[in-house]
Amino acid sequence: MNHLDGTAFTIVIVSFLVVTCIGFAAARWRPAEDPMHLNEWGLGGRGFGTFVSWFLLGGDIYTAYTFIAVPALVYAAGAAGFYALSYTIMVWPIVFVFGPRLWSVARARGYVSPGEFVRGRHGSQGLGLAVAATGILATMPYIALQLVGIQSVLTVLGVGGNSSNVFIRDLPLIIAFVVVSAYTYLAGLRAPALIAFVKDTLIYVTVIVAILYIPSRIGGWGHIFGVSSAHLKSVNPTTGKPYGNLVVLPAGQWAYATLALGSALALFVYPHAATGLFAAKRRDVIRRNAAMLPAYTLVLGLIALFGYMARAVPSVNAGVQAGNGNAQLSVPLLFSSMFPSWFAGVADAAIIIGALVPAAIMSIAAANLFTRTIYKELFRPYASAAEETRVARLASLLMKVGALGFALELNKTFSINLQLLGGIWILQTFPSVVIGLFTRWFHRAALIIGWMAGMAYGTVQAYRTSGGGQAHFGASAAPVFGHTTYIAISALLLNLAVSAVLSVVFKGFGLQDGYDETKPADYVADPVPAPAPAGGSAGRRERERERRREREAAPAHVPTRAAARAPEAPPAHVPTRAAAAAPTRAAARAPEPAPGAGRATEPAAKPAARGRPPWDPAVPWSLGAAPEEAAVARGRTGAAGATAAATGAPAPGKANAAPDDDATVVFDIPASLTRRPRSQERPLRRK
């Protein structure tokens, strides 16, 4: 397996070059009026519809590592590896429940990462910081594992595998990663979103061909299951027990179920999954995708079956033996021994590109988290949008370099251990993030202590488990009260118990809780997106021209955006919405001083020329006005926009009658909080 497979290698190189071109071209896809905004670089303009989101989320969550590791587990241990299928079945109904709320509040408040939401919701910098740190810690080894996935493909391809020099051996990996870092730096989330199309096409083609073609070549499914069953029943000489079983035995069912549930609960708390969620254009996109993303789950289930196919091919077994029993080689070896060279190349390219997409998204997600929750919160509260974007870009580079260091310098098992720990750690932020979406019953200090307890317990428990030839971090499940349970779940239960008890205690003592900057309406908000950004460049240019004409026609003394834009409220195709939105938008904008008023000489022209991305001040959360005006406008527009979106009926009259209780909240800050003036000033820090 050490000789270089020329045809396959050429195909891999060509696909990599194609993807690189796409990555760089992505910078010009749906061009932003203001590219130096974290919404643009970090969230692709927050404008991805159902279709793009489907590819993005699919490319993000179903990573190459999954495609290598799950069949490897099935190859080695049988049915236990299928927990990944149960987990990805369960995850969509779960996301269906909380995804839309998370999206809405992030949209309404302009959050780009879960850490920011936690900080705002619980009014606690410390908790936000804890969530951000956990997210970054859990993401780094995850990126490293994508590299491990690439490495196993390169090994089977015979690229650089047998040099003793670390640098030469890993040169292909380093080159690939430098290129990915470059286009991620330039294009942000747009690059992986576009590349995801290629990735998923390749993956689907590979899987469909493999599932139809391989079984017929090796004697049908009956033979495949028969061989695997025989192998799994044979006794493992190191443990003295069978390798596994074709079904989950009663003793393993609790571990299987908790592993699946824990992974499903944790998935969307991971920053990269949340990033994919936040990039959606509308609230409905989340729910629709919850019903459509299971297509990937089906693919994952079929890929898991590759593990059994690999077991039924003698040359794969020999290859795995030659590779020191590394089961992760089984799928690449299966491809190279079953497919003609050129198609093996396609399949390998699918895995490599499938690793690059999530690696890029993860680094972006971690960079968003770092920028907003750590850098801005701790060091530069008044950082401009452009500065944020610069910092995020650098942070994404650092994340990649760090992950590369992980993958190259440290033992591979170390990455895998860390990823196991990452899964346990990230679930400890579940109470703050997901439960926080529904209730603020938990006290912020209790949540921090609960988080600490969960982290400590999980880490210690994971350290104490042995298995797979390792003394520590050997397995992800450990016995609790006689049941072998996924450590993340037992740690989460401890976390919740501590948080609940302490919440009662702290409230009993009257300890001050944080100030919640979100409003109940934020969690169901579904802002009407601005009509402009999507679509082809021709239509776009035309609209631009139209807008310019309008501006020129408008009287020169008109000072505010509101007046400049009022005539271009959404076109007549949605009359009800337009009717509802136009007056309220105007109202929202009226008190707003043009952002450039201080410096720009022509206040009307400049802001209007910036186009109308969905978060522009047409929506109330980014008002640059003084807090009281902002609050008043927010109360009106938020209510009116949401009602209009919700009922589709004209509702301007209703909107005006809306109670202004939201508006008064700004003044309701408890006296004890006035020592922290930043929470009040937050509405001011837009640019």
Next chain:
Amino acid sequence: MVRHASPTKSPAIKVTVTVTLTVAIGGALWVPIYAHLLPELGDFPFFYWYQLILVPVTAFLCWISYLLLRTESAALAREREREEARQ
């Protein structure tokens, strides 16, 4: 005192959605119902074909729930989508 932006759905819809989602999650979570080899479906043990079939079933249940919870009328959504596609 709290203004809810989405129109309140009837309790029947809420119950239906809760039930469909619970079924979707429970079908995968309750391992003992599918940890069997038999009955086989074309050489596939029950454990495998059950889970593979559960995938589209879950997707279908999520889609039903989406339709039930959807806040804007289908016609309006179609029109908006067409408009967006045109742009």
